[in-house]
Amino acid sequence: MAQQSLHDIYRQYCLKFVLAGLHSVVGKPKNLVTDLAQYQNHVIYPTWNMLPLPIRLMGRPRLRWDEFFTHLRPEVFLAPEGKVALRADASQRLMQLVNRMFGGAGAAAAPAAAGPLPAAFPVAAPGAVPMAMPVQTAPLVAQPIMPTAPPAAAPARRTPAPAPSPPAAQRARTPAPPVESPDSDIALGIDLGTTYSVVAYLDAHGRPVSIPNATGEIVTPSVVLFDEAGPVVGKEAVQASAMEPEKVAECVKRDMGSKYYRKKVGGGYMPPEVISSIILKSLKDDAERKLGPIRKAVITVPAYFDESRRRSTIDAGRLAGLDVLDIINEPTSAAIAYGYQLGFLDPTGKSTVSKPLRVLVYDLGGGTFDVTIVEIQGTSFKAVATDGDVALGGKDWDDKLIEIAAEQFVTQHREDPRQNPVSLQEMWLAAETCKKTLTERPKAAMFVNHLGTRMKIDITREQFEDATAALLGRTRTTTEIVVRQASLNWSLIDRVLLVGGSTRMPQVARMLQELTGKPPERSVAVDEAVAHGAALYASLIVSKQKPTAASPKFSVTNINSHSLGIVGTDPTTGRKKNQILIPKNTPLPTAVTKVFKTQKPGQQTVVIRVVEGESERPEACIQVGTCTIGGLPPQLPAGSPVTVSYAYHADGRLEVTGQVKGLMQPVTTTFQRENTMDDTEMQMWSQYVSVAGAM
Ligand code: ADP
Ligand code: MG
Numbered sequence: 001m002a003q004q005s006l007h008d009i010y011r012q013y014c015l016k017f018v019l020a021g022l023h024s025v026v027g028k029p030k031n032l033v034t035d036l037a038q039y040q041n042h043v044i045y046p047t048w049n050m051l052p053l054p055i056r057l058m059g060r061p062r063l064r065w066d067e068f069f070t071h072l073r074p075e076v077f078l079a080p081e082g083k084v085a086l087r088a089d090a091s092q093r094l095m096q097l098v099n100r101m102f103g104g105a106g107a108a109a110a111p112a113a114a115g116p117l118p119a120a121f122p123v124a125a126p127g128a129v130p131m132a133m134p135v136q137t138a139p140l141v142a143q144p145i146m147p148t149a150p151p152a153a154a155p156a157r158r159t160p161a162p163a164p165s166p167p168a169a170q171r172a173r174t175p176a177p178p179v180e181s182p183d184s185d186i187a188l189g190i191d192l193g194t195t196y197s198v199v200a201y202l203d204a205h206g207r208p209v210s211i212p213n214a215t216g217e218i219v220t221p222s223v224v225l226f227d228e229a230g231p232v233v234g235k236e237a238v239q240a241s242a243m244e245p246e247k248v249a250e251c252v253k254r255d256m257g258s259k260y261y262r263k264k265v266g267g268g269y270m271p272p273e274v275i276s277s278i279i280l281k282s283l284k285d286d287a288e289r290k291l292g293p294i295r296k297a298v299i300t301v302p303a304y305f306d307e308s309r310r311r312s313t314i315d316a317g318r319l320a321g322l323d324v325l326d327i328i329n330e331p332t333s334a335a336i337a338y339g340y341q342l343g344f345l346d347p348t349g350k351s352t353v354s355k356p357l358r359v360l361v362y363d364l365g366g367g368t369f370d371v372t373i374v375e376i377q378g379t380s381f382k383a384v385a386t387d388g389d390v391a392l393g394g395k396d397w398d399d400k401l402i403e404i405a406a407e408q409f410v411t412q413h414r415e416d417p418r419q420n421p422v423s424l425q426e427m428w429l430a431a432e433t434c435k436k437t438l439t440e441r442p443k444a445a446m447f448v449n450h451l452g453t454r455m456k457i458d459i460t461r462e463q464f465e466d467a468t469a470a471l472l473g474r475t476r477t478t479t480e481i482v483v484r485q486a487s488l489n490w491s492l493i494d495r496v497l498l499v500g501g502s503t504r505m506p507q508v509a510r511m512l513q514e515l516t517g518k519p520p521e522r523s524v525a526v527d528e529a530v531a532h533g534a535a536l537y538a539s540l541i542v543s544k545q546k547p548t549a550a551s552p553k554f555s556v557t558n559i560n561s562h563s564l565g566i567v568g569t570d571p572t573t574g575r576k577k578n579q580i581l582i583p584k585n586t587p588l589p590t591a592v593t594k595v596f597k598t599q600k601p602g603q604q605t606v607v608i609r610v611v612e613g614e615s616e617r618p619e620a621c622i623q624v625g626t627c628t629i630g631g632l633p634p635q636l637p638a639g640s641p642v643t644v645s646y647a648y649h650a651d652g653r654l655e656v657t658g659q660v661k662g663l664m665q666p667v668t669t670t671f672q673r674e675n676t677m678d679d680t681e682m683q684m685w686s687q688y689v690s691v692a693g694a695m
Pocket of ligand 2: 366
């Protein structure tokens with residue numbers, strides 16, 4: 001996606017929305033008082049609130065909305081006898097005003113090049129939102145985030161203004177790549193973690209190398225601070241989280257693919273894909289600082305991520321301006337890095353291990369737990385069974401420490417520090433530090449600060465292990481289930497591989513040693529293995545188009561982590577039922593075709609409801625999407641056969657096709673994902689991410 005100037009974005013989107021907003025507020029002459037305060041309350045604020053959030057966020061701080069609207073008033077409104085109405089040529093005048101005020105590419109040639117707004121632009125009814133407005137799951141808050149300085153006092157802006165360029169201080173945060181060259185063939189491997197992310201690439205010798213961030217660290221906290229000047233990712237955001245928790249988004253991966261989650265930012269709600277894309281963009285910037293412009297990347301996902309979470313991850317990559325070559329499961333990725341280290345991927349075949357290995361990958365990260373069995377046979381990596389927990393990770397261990405500390409604080413001071421968001425946020429940071437110390441030492445102190453009262457709480461490793469035994473127990477149970485599901489036993493597992501920062505806690509290795517009878521492997525760096533495997537995999541994909549001597553050669557076989565079914569009606573009971581078409585742990589890619597029947601005579605459409613989950617009851621499963629076959633011939637009898645095919649690709653993405661048998665023309669079908677953003681929303685957010693990153 002070519003990077004656009006704010007002016008272009010303004011021309012493309014804002015004008016449409018501003019005009020639609022104005023139409024809905026003052027489309028017809030109304031009895032509005034035209035003094036400034038009324039004008040703000042009745043015209044500016046409502047219009048502002050109708051602008052989609054990405055545009056509003058982009059509008060600050062260089063687009064001065066207050067100024068703009070002040071100029072707008074005489075330009076586009078008629079105010080006969082205290083009433084306000086839009087002029088007939090409002091759209092042209094609006095466009096010219098934008099060119100005059102904000103300059104940009106089109107300004108020089110304005111007004112001719114500016115062109116009118118689309119003639120048939122829909123005008124929203126009063127109170128309604130414009131058509132292309134992104135769906136908000138919660139109402140936008142009424143409070144606008146525009147500058148509040150009175151327009152009269154606002155400094156006049158030179159016109160035309162130069163095209164926006166990043167201020168020097170911010171440029172230093174994300175400097176431009178050294179040389180402007182075409183996108184390289186380097187492809188990144190990105191481990192987009194719940195709490196920490198890592199980006200890696202293959203060097204000239206084909207070795208995976210992690211790329212440090214702007215502050216020199218290899219792991220970047222997956223935390224975003226929404227600062228006035230734009231989003232900030234990483235350590236700075238973590239530090240700010242204690243001061244201004246409401247401005248910070250973290251652990252967003254837990255909410256990926258969720259239709260209902262939106263982070264409240266700047267008076268609006270931001271989808272998790274966008275927050276993830278800001279993290280991805282920051283990692284991309286880090287890589288580009290070292291390597292020049294890069295677009296290609298493989299992003300990793302937990303093996304048990306469902307369809308909508310996978311799609312959301314790809315969307316996040318696209319929003320960040322990445323060409324997502326593929327997504328790969330984190331445990332498989334870690335196994336590839338392990339295989340590389342053992343020499344399996346050496347083109348000369350110099351491996352230190354000659355027999356096939358069955359590896360259990362135990363990945364306990366910050367917010368997620370994933371356990372997968374991978375078979376490594378020479379250069380083939382094959383996942384055989386997988387399970388996990390999207391809501392179990394180091395954060396839960398931190399939470400237990402917070403609980404211990406808060407209880408002691410309450411006993412002594414009769415007040416719960418968790419009730420205060422700032423105290424609580426500080427406790428999160430203190431708990432993580434305390435936990436890491438307990439990895440090294442048998443005793444640690446945790447400090448609690450609450451409204452001026454400071455308390456030191458001593459915690460022993462034993463106390464910590466006792467408090468978190470149930471959490472560890474959950475990972476143990478899941479691990480046992482996976483082995484059982486693969487019809488294996490511990491004697492048939494060759495290695496146990498530790499991945500994820502939380503596996504540093506000594507109790508993890510101890511539990512696994514006891515469970516498996518084998519010493520767990522720590523040979524690959526627990527933080528970097530996933531990103532390294534992804535970099536190897538990314539390079540494999542690129543090399544399929546352009547092979548080089550250093551490019552790795554191996555194959556990857558994935559499995560699906562959830563059963564995929566279709567909702568049908570049980571003819572005997574008349575109840576809706578999930579019929580599984582592709583069972584869990586089926587090797588991918590796979591395709592299944594099954595014939596169903598239409599329900600009623602003369603049916604016009606057939607809706608295929610795709611669900612993910614193990615239960616027979618559709619309401620206990622996750623709705624993946626629907627595929628509608630429309631345009632059926634009239635008088636189609638009930639019971640006409642409908643062929644349904646599920647094609648599940650190696651990267652875990654699903655394509656659904658439906659066809660009514662015997663029809664001359666193949667019936668076109670559309671696969672609709674329930675949680676997807678529409679194209680307009682996607683485009684607006686991607687521009688926000690690219691502009692915000694450069695601000
Ligand atoms: P994710 O991929 O889920 O973001 P990571 O694999 O990066 O997670 O692991 C991050 C988690 O590991 C965090 O909860 C962090 O606190 C924890 N962690 C990192 N180092 C240690 C340590 N030395 N002791 C205990 N936990 C640790
Ligand atoms: Mg991870």
